[in-house]
Structure formats: structure tokens, C-alpha cells
Amino acid sequence: MAIEGEKEAPVHFDRHAPGYIDAFEDITHDLHARCPVAWTDSYGGHWVASGYSEVFEIARNPTLLSNDHDVTGTATGYQGISIPPQGREHRTRGGFLEMDPPAQQDYRRILDPYLSPAAIARWSAMTEDVTRAAIDARIETGSIDFVDDLANITPAVMTLALMGLPLTDWVVYCEPAHAGVYTPPDSPDMPRVTEISIAMGMRMTESIADVRANPRPGMVDGLIKGDVGGVAPSDDDIRDTLMLLIGGGFDTTTALTAHSLEWLGDHPDQRDRLRHDLDRLLGPATEEFLRFYTPAPGDGRTVTCDYELSGRKLQERDRLWLSWAMANRDPSVFPNPDVIQLDRPGNRHTSFGLGVHRCIGSNVARSTFKIMLTAVLKRMPDYVCVPDGAVHYDTIGVINGMKHLPATFTPGRRQGPSLDDTLAAWQRVIDDEQLAAPITRASATERAS
Amino acid sequence: MKVRVDETKCQGHTLCAMAAPEMFELSDFDGHAQAVTEQVPSEMEGAVRAAASSCPEQAVIITD
Numbered sequence: 001m002a003i004e005g006e007k008e009a010p011v012h013f014d015r016h017a018p019g020y021i022d023a024f025e026d027i028t029h030d031l032h033a034r035c036p037v038a039w040t041d042s043y044g045g046h047w048v049a050s051g052y053s054e055v056f057e058i059a060r061n062p063t064l065l066s067n068d069h070d071v072t073g074t075a076t077g078y079q080g081i082s083i084p085p086q087g088r089e090h091r092t093r094g095g096f097l098e099m100d101p102p103a104q105q106d107y108r109r110i111l112d113p114y115l116s117p118a119a120i121a122r123w124s125a126m127t128e129d130v131t132r133a134a135i136d137a138r139i140e141t142g143s144i145d146f147v148d149d150l151a152n153i154t155p156a157v158m159t160l161a162l163m164g165l166p167l168t169d170w171v172v173y174c175e176p177a178h179a180g181v182y183t184p185p186d187s188p189d190m191p192r193v194t195e196i197s198i199a200m201g202m203r204m205t206e207s208i209a210d211v212r213a214n215p216r217p218g219m220v221d222g223l224i225k226g227d228v229g230g231v232a233p234s235d236d237d238i239r240d241t242l243m244l245l246i247g248g249g250f251d252t253t254t255a256l257t258a259h260s261l262e263w264l265g266d267h268p269d270q271r272d273r274l275r276h277d278l279d280r281l282l283g284p285a286t287e288e289f290l291r292f293y294t295p296a297p298g299d300g301r302t303v304t305c306d307y308e309l310s311g312r313k314l315q316e317r318d319r320l321w322l323s324w325a326m327a328n329r330d331p332s333v334f335p336n337p338d339v340i341q342l343d344r345p346g347n348r349h350t351s352f353g354l355g356v357h358r359c360i361g362s363n364v365a366r367s368t369f370k371i372m373l374t375a376v377l378k379r380m381p382d383y384v385c386v387p388d389g390a391v392h393y394d395t396i397g398v399i400n401g402m403k404h405l406p407a408t409f410t411p412g413r414r415q416g417p418s419l420d421d422t423l424a425a426w427q428r429v430i431d432d433e434q435l436a437a438p439i440t441r442a443s444a445t446e447r448a449s
Numbered sequence: 450m451k452v453r454v455d456e457t458k459c460q461g462h463t464l465c466a467m468a469a470p471e472m473f474e475l476s477d478f479d480g481h482a483q484a485v486t487e488q489v490p491s492e493m494e495g496a497v498r499a500a501a502s503s504c505p506e507q508a509v510i511i512t513d
Contacts, residue, residue: 005480056507060506074511088493108479109479112475112478112479112480113478113479115460116475116477116479116480117463117466117473117480118475118478118480119476119477181507202465246474287464287467306474345499345502345503346499346502346503347464347502347503348464348502348505348507349505350505352462352505353504354460354505354506355460356460358460358461358462362461362463363463363480424456437479439477444477444478
């Protein structure tokens, strides 16, 4: 008789289904108990790795799993990290996340010096000021939508700053970056989302040409001058890479911030505890919110060689879903996994992935999140989320996100200039001080002395 | 107690430096970690154990 979860005895698993968000914990613990790696028939058939030890064993093995997306169908034929795969009519490579080493490592070497802890530390004053301005816009009214008025803004501005693009362009990218994730293909809103997505792509193409003609520091400039396998990336490669950075930089941090603020609003005693002990708790609480809400719930891979995992036989060309979200709820690694414990020790969560594809923006994500959370706790410590006002994504197969989180609070005073004036002032600082330049050997030495 | 970071496993998650900032330094270029000293001062042993247990890649190697 076939083992449950083998190809002959598949389990039902559909993470794009509308009810999945509410059944997530039950499904997760059922899979952990019965088959921590299982074959499902959905989306043409694929493996689902949900157990921590199974995910840990295979995610760090780059010769077993491939991220490659062969968009022309002329090489491996592998379909990248999306399950189901992109439609045939508009296939694009998801930048270096849909590549394998060594090209993937070349891109990381180009971009790491813009995103390392030392590089990101240079931006905290700007991130704090932009957050201040976003909160100022609502502070006198006593009401805010934490998604629209805060969590959408700071990560978007920060991502554009790192790329070396005009800060005010954040509005061009913000709405398509979020709506493009949560809008289902059959939605009546889809024509509008398509239109703004096209506008975003056109602006991106213009911006690459502009930086080529008028070089200024930032990740766009780094990619233009970069070396991937001995040649410079093409404009198409650069655009795919920048779209990956926008996809990774916007919606994920927004999702983490919104969920954390919703939970803290529901648990005012825990919010007060965090606020009164921020120095000690902010770090571990950030990791715990990352673990619990796992903004990017998983990644697809293609199996490159036959391999036995927990008694199941993986075969070359099989598709496989690495569920970071379910691994993060494995009780063998995280006691009481479905409970948020702000000071959880040994929190080796997988929310930034494992192995060579570790989220390249993890340092900016943590920094931006901590700055936004701190500002809310200090300036609107008594906020109350509007009952039934939170709007979660209908489906969480790609990002576990939120569209809205309205709240009310005791009004306060503005602390500085408007967001427009703040962005204009920081744009001058960025240009004058070359703030978006990469960390180099010289700047690292200067920093150390 | 001795500690080192296995550079073939470290992916720059930076959690070791959060748990024991005095014991791990991060590369300015990619955030990958290395131990400041191999020999762990006795007062740092708890923090180094916490660093090892929080490493997602299990790259922090402790030997007695």
C-alpha cells in the first residue's frame, strides 16, 4: 500500500483557496502529524514541505533544488518559484531569485553592499523622518489607516532611496506593488491594476535609461556597472531585478507591520509591555512577529535529482513548495507555536528563507519595521483598531498581507514638515552626500576608524 | 567554551549578533558573521548559546 503523501496517495492542499487563511493552523498541524512532506494534486501536482526538519534539510541544498526559471523554454525547462507557474503569455524571470548560482551569486555580490547591516544603518535618520512625516499627516485627526497612511509609505520610500531613484516616485510603484499581489485575475478591478502596472514598468524603463545617461549612486547604478558571468546585465535583466526588489521590499514589510499592529491593538497589555521595555523586547518581538505572520509564506522550487525525504521519493523535475510559514509553526522547534511570545528564545524562524536565497533585504526590512513600530508606540500608544475594519488579503498564497487597518487614538501634535517637504529635503541630502553609494573598502575603513 | 561561525553555512541572517553583539561581528559588505574571538569568556557563554540556538542556518558551532 502506498504511504500517505506519496504520489499514489496524494493529500489535498491548496494554499490559494479563499478559506485557507482561516484553516491555516489546522492544515499545518495536520500535515506535520501525518506527512511533513506530501504530494498534492493541486496545480499540476507538487510536493509540499511543511515540517521544520524537512524544510531545513532540503532548502539549504542548492544542488538538490533549483530556482531557475527558463522563460524561453530552451534550457532546463524549469518554471521558477511560482506555483502555479506564470501564464505562458507573459513569462518574465523574477530576477536573481529565479536563478541558480553562479549567476545568482554574482547579483548578490553586486547588491549586498547596498543592503548589508552597515549599509542600512546609514539610512535610519531618513527612515525615522519619513515615518514621522507620515504619522504627522494623521496625528491631529485621531484616526489613521495603518496600511495606507504608514506601512505602505515608509518601505516604499526606503526601497526607492536604496535604488537611487527619485523618492517622490514611490507613488508610481506603491499601488501596483500591493494591488498586483492581492488582486485575483478575474477581479473587476484587474483592468485598473493592469494599467497602473504598465505605468510602473514604463517608469522603471525610463529610470534605468536616466541613470545610464546621468549616473548617480544606488542599486540601479550598481546593476548597470555590474558583472554577471563576465558581462554587464542587460536593461531587461536590470528591470527584472528591480521589479524583484520592489516586490520584495514593499508588500512584505507592509504586511508584517500591519499584522503586528493589529495583534498589539488586540493585546493592549502586551503592547504596554513592549512599549515600556522596548530596548530589550523590540529585537525578539520583531523576530516573533516575523515567525508568526511569515509575510512571504513560501517559495516553489524544482527538484534536480532523485532524493528520498521522510520516506517520500522526490524525482527530478518534480515541483516542490517550501513552506516557510508552516515550518515556523512546527512544535518540535517552536514550543506553543501558535502563540505569540514577544521574548521567545532560540527563534530560528525561516521567514527570510534558508540557504543561498536568504532574503537580501532582511536588514532593511527589520530596520524599517522597527522604526515604524517604535514611532506608533511612542506617538499613539492608546490606539484602538476599528472593530471589523481590518481587511486581510482574500488569498494568502503569495503574501500574507493586509489591505487596510483603520484605527483611532488620542490626537497629538505634529512634529515637523509635511511628507512632500520631508521627501524634498531628504532628496537633497541623498544627492549632496551620495547616501545611496555602496559600502566600499574605503568607506568601511572610514567607518571603523 | 569555544565558538566559530561555519562560513560555508552562514547566509548573513545576523541573528547571532543580535543575541551576542560582543561576540560576533558582521561583514560590512554582506552581513556574514564571524566570531570576534574563538575562546568564549565565561560570562558570555549564555549569550553565545542563545546565538547558536537562534541561527536559522545552524552555522554557529560551539565546542567545549
